[in-house]
Amino acid sequence: MNYHQIPSPCYVLEEEKLIKNLELIDSVQKQADITVILALKGFAMYSAFPLVRKYLKGATASSLFEANLIREELGGELHLYFPVYQDHEFADSIKNATHITFNSLTQWQRYQQQTINAKISPGLRINPEYSPVETDIYNPASLTSRLGIRSETLGDTLPPGIEGLHCHNLCESDSHALSTTLAQIEKLFGHHLDHIKWLNLGGGHLLTRKGYDIEHFIEVMTKFKAKYPHLDIYIEPSSAIAWETGFLKATVLDLIPTPGPIIAMLDVSFTAHMPDCLEMPYKPRIRGARDPQPGETAYRMGGLTCLAGDVMGMGDYYFDRPLEIGDEIILEDMIHYTMVKTSMFNGVKHPSIGILRSGEFELIREFEYEDFKRRLS
Template identity: 45%
Template sequence: MHSDIDTPYYIVYEDRIRRNMEILSHVAKEGGVKIIMAFKANALWKTFPIIADYFKASTASSLNEMKLSLEFLGNEVHTYCPVYTDKSFPEFLKGSSHITFNSLSQFNKFYPMLKEYNNSHPDKQVSAGLRVNPHCSVIETDIYNPCMPGSRFGEKPENLADGLPDGIEGLHFHALCESSSYDLEKVLEAFKTEYGHLLPDIKWLNMGGGHLMTRKDYDIKHLISTLNKLHEEYPSLQLIMEPGSAFTWQTGDLVTRVLDVVEDAGIKTAIIDASFACHMPDCLEMPYRPNILEALPDDAAEGHVYRLGGNSCLSGDFTGDWKFAEPLKAGDTLTLLDMNHYTTVKTNMFNGIQHPSIWLSPIKGSPVLLREYTYDDYKTRMD
C-alpha cells in the first residue's frame, strides 16, 4: 500500500511476475513444451517487456490481440477464433504463425485462402490446426467450461473417424480453467480415447489454457512427468500450452478505500470507491470472493463481519463476507489481493465510473504510473 497514491488503483509487482516466469520457464525446459501467453487473461502491454525476457509467443482470439502481440511481444502468434469472417481472415493470415479452426466447415471455407497464402509466401508459412472437444468436464463453473454439453467449441470425434483433411497440421483442445496437472492427465486420456488415432498424422498439439502451474499447491513434477510420457508416446509431436492465469497469478492488487458504512436487515456493507461490476467483474461472473490483506482469516472465531459494496448503482455490485478485527469506517484502506489476471482485461465503464489508475512496482525504485484514466476515456468510447 502506498499512501501517496489516490485510491482506487491497481498495482502490479515486477518481482512477482518474474517469479511466475521462472516457474513457467522451468516447465517449458523440463517438459519440452512451448508455452505461449494468452492475452485474454492479461493485456497490460506495458508489462510485456518483463514477460518478453522469458516468452515472446502468444495466443490470440481477435485481431486486436494479434496486433498487440505483433507490436509489443513477438511475431509468433497462435490464433484461434470460434468463427472467422471474409473480412478478418486475410488479416489473420498476415499476422499469425498458426491458425486453428473451430470446425471442419470453417476449415473447408478458409483453407483454400490459407493454402494460396502459403504458396505465395514461402518465407512465412501459416500452420493450420483444428480444435476438438474431448468431452471431459473437469470445471464446475459452466460459464468457463468449454466441454459442457452443447458446447460450441471443437469438432466432434465421429466427424474425424476416417482421419484429418489434407492441410491440417495440428490439433487443439481447451478443457481446463485454473486446473491441476491431474485434471490435465484426465483430459489427455479422454482426448487420446477419442482422437488418439490422429496423433501420428500431426505436427503439433495445443493443450490450451487453464494450467495454473504458478499456484503454490500445483504439482509441477507431476505435470512434467505427464508431458514427458506424452513425448515418449509421440516423440515427433510438438507440445504447446497457452496458460492465461498462470502468467500473472498473484502478481497484482487493487487498493481501495471505504467511503461509507450502511446497514440493513442486520447486514453491514462497507461501500468502497471501486466497483466489482466495473473493476472486478470476474468476482461476479465466476463468482468468487477475493482475499483482503487487512481482513481476518475466514476461520477466525471472532470479528466484525462486513460485505463490500461497489460504487455503481447495480444492485448486485457487492460480494462478501469478510471479518475484520476492528469495525470498518470511512477512510479505511483495503487491499484486494490477486487483481491482475482476468481483472484489468475485463473492466468496463458502466455508470461512467472512473477506472482505477494502474501502477507498476519495479524490483528497485518507487512505483511507476502506467495509466491514469480521465473523462475523455469514457467520452471517446462512444466517439
C-alpha cells in the same frame, strides 16, 4: 512500502511476483520439453510484455485486436484461435501468424486457401468431451459446446493440410486433470496423432498455484512426448502467468449500516472492475481481513454503481480495527482476467494501472472522462 502514494482506485502489478511466475514457467517448459505461450485473453497488460518476452516464445490471440497487440507489443510466434473468423478481417488477422486453429470444419474450408497462401500452420480445435470444470460458463467441453469439433464429427481422417490439433478444456486445473485430458484425447482422437505436427493443450494449467504438482506435470508430459516424439507440444495459459501478481487498491468512501453487515462503499465496482468475482462467483481476499466469527462486526464490500447486485455477496470480512471512511482496501489477485474484463458501466471512473518495482511505484495509465465518452457515440 507505503501504499498511500498509489492513487485510488488502481490495479497494481507487483513485478517481482510476475518474474517469479515466469521463471517457474520457463523452468517447466524446459524440463518438460514443451513450449508455453501467453494467451492474451486473461493478461494483456502490455507494459509488462518486455518481461514476458524474456521467457516466452510467443502468444495466442482470440481476436483481431489481441493479434494486433501481440504484433505491436510482444512479437515472437503468433498463434490464432478465434471461435469464428470473419471475412472482412481475416487478411489482417493472419499477418505474421505462425499457427492458426479453426473451430469447425466449415471455417477451415472457408479460409483454407488464404491460410495455405500465407504459409501458416493450420490446426483444428477438438472437443475432448471431458472437463473438470464445474462452473458451466467456464466449461468448453460439454456435448453441446460450440467450441471445438467432436470426434464423431471429425471422422476417421483429418482434412488434408491440417497440421495440428488444439484442445482447451481446463480452468485453474491440476496435473491430474491434464493426465485425464491426454487419455481422453488418445481415446477419441488418438488415430490422428501420428498425422499431425503439433498439439496445443490450451490454458487452464495453473502451474504457479501453491501446491501444483510440477513434478507430476513434467512426468505426464515427458511420458506423452515419449509416445509421440514427433509432436511439438504447446500450452497457452493466461491465469498461470499472472496468478497472484498484484492487487486492486480501493478506498472506503462510506459506511452503510444494515440489520446485517455494515456495507463499505468502495471507490471500485464489482460489476465494472471485478466482474469475474460475480461470474464465478468467488470472494476475493482482502489484505489484513479475515472471515468474521459469530458476534464479530462483519463488513460487506459494496461497489459504487447503482446496480443492486454490485456487492460482494459471497461473504463478509472482519478487520482488526473498525473500518473508517478513507481507509485503504487492498483486494488481492486482481491482475489475471480482472483487468481485461472491465467496463465503464455507470460512467464510474476506471481504476488506474501501475507497477510496483523494488518498492517504487510507477503510474502507467490513468483514465478520464474522454475514455468513457470515446466508447460511446
